[in-house]
Ligand SMILES: NC(=O)C1=CN([C@@H]2O[C@H](COP(=O)(O)OP(=O)(O)OC[C@H]3O[C@@H](n4cnc5c(N)ncnc54)[C@H](O)[C@@H]3O)[C@@H](O)[C@H]2O)[C@@H](O)CC1
Ligand SMILES: Nc1ncnc2c1ncn2[C@@H]1O[C@H](COP(=O)(O)OP(=O)(O)O)[C@@H](O)[C@H]1O
């Protein structure tokens with residue numbers, strides 16, 4: 001099942017629902033034990049615990065309490081632990097006492113050359129950037145020191161994932177019970193995320209039971225897992241033929257710029273085993289690369305399809321507008337990308353009010369063209385708002401891809417690497433998502449599944465070195481094979 005990512009308020013609701021466990025400090029003891037275990041695991045893997053050095057940066061709230069209790073546990077294991085209290089008179093009293101009794105020391109700055117530093121400045125109660133005193137402490141941390149954030153890297157907004165300046169950059173983030181939105185939205189800032197079970201009540205899907213907290217239209221952020229995608233990926237059955245699996249039509253590229261057409265149709269051929277049609281002036285080039293694609297130069301000559309992809313390298317002239325108008329007037333699912341988004345920006349009425357499934361796939365620049373303003377720091381709010389206003393599904397590209405449906409549901413994916421940031425990678429994405437639309441997946445699933453497989457393919461193709469979009473395309477089939485038969 002998709003993994004939910006909660007707001008700070010939803011986390012607090014889930015914590016409060018445990019009643020006594022929250023009030024008597026059991027949740028905090030479980031949380032801090034989880035932090036200590038992660039640190040011990042890290043030290044044990046690199047030479048053991050005894051005599052190693054850990055620093056703790058402690059803020060005024062419960063996040064600092066978690067860090068101090070964890071520090072007490074580490075000190076009891078023979079680790080030399082030093083805590084810097086940013087607000088000494090507000091540090092969690094019981095945790096501070098436990099830390100002192102366990103042999104933890106207090107300092108005004110962190111010792112040099114630490115093995116690990118624990119960021120307990122702020123968690124879900126944090127607002128804005130690291131304040132100057134905390135920033136100064138972290139500025140002195142050596143690059144070789146492993147940074148373990150308690151709950152969230154401080155300076156990262158829990159709900160929007162906005163990374164303020166300055167903010168902590170963590171190698172590992174240890175969180176409690178359920179992921180916060182920032183763990184996806186600011187994934188690269190969090191490093192590896194470890195979710196510790198602290199006994200929050202779970203609903204039948206395994207998520208903390210906050211379903212009733214969602215009002216209609218409210219943003220609900222989730223992430224698809226590989227298992228979700230594998231279960232939904234179209235696999236031909238005994239009675240399938242080329243038509244029953246869905247035919248995708250791609251309107252892309254031009255004789256002068258055939259690359260987008262080759263990449264998009266190539267990805268559509270690789271993603272599912274149905275049929276791919278191509279419409280446009282790059283028909284000779286497309287068929288030279290992929291003889292199985294059925295090509296025609298004009299839209300009027302195209303046979304039946306179950307979904308359209310329109311836009312990659314397809315131009316922005318009057319003829320492009322007419323083709324866009326024609327496909328959007330059908331009752332078929334349509335993916336609008338690249339040049340077609342530029343055309344659409346001047347004619348939003350073509351999509352607003354459209355009943356059939358519509359998937360828009362802008363990068364940040366195209367998004368700004370559609371809305372008339374930059375995406376801004378809060379990408380989640382921006383993409384959800386456009387989806388709601390236009391009544392379409394919107395996939396905002398980038399390291400973190402967000403796919404928003406008009407009802408407030410948003411699926412997010414952290415690509416895990418940025419090797420896909422290369423020319424033509426978007427054309428590949430359009431072909432994958434288009435073929436999934438033709439197979440009958442709802443736009444949010446087609447977009448999110450395509451984004452995740454695209455990211456895996458980029459990582460597999462790159463394997464530590466730069467790639468071009470055709471390398472990404474070539475890695476698609478082995479990546480899908482790995483997904484379907486892990
Ligand atoms: N409520 C609970 O039972 C549990 C809470 N837990 C921990 O408690 C945290 C939440 O604790 P709190 O609600 O006390 O909030 P935090 O400790 O996250 O932060 C609030 C405090 O930090 C100050 N502050 C806010 N922004 C700041 C900034 N930019 N720089 C410096 N100080 C800033 C605030 O004035 C306030 O004193 C979670 O993130 C988690 O680590 C865990 O122990 C799990 C259980
Ligand atoms: N920093 C990044 N990390 C990971 N993936 C990225 C990054 N930037 C872009 N991408 C992905 O690469 C693709 C680029 O698409 P796009 O910008 O349309 O390029 P083009 O038009 O050249 O094909 C998208 O799938 C996008 O999500």
Ligand SMILES: [K+]
Nearest residue numbers: 119122150152
């Ligand atoms: K923190």
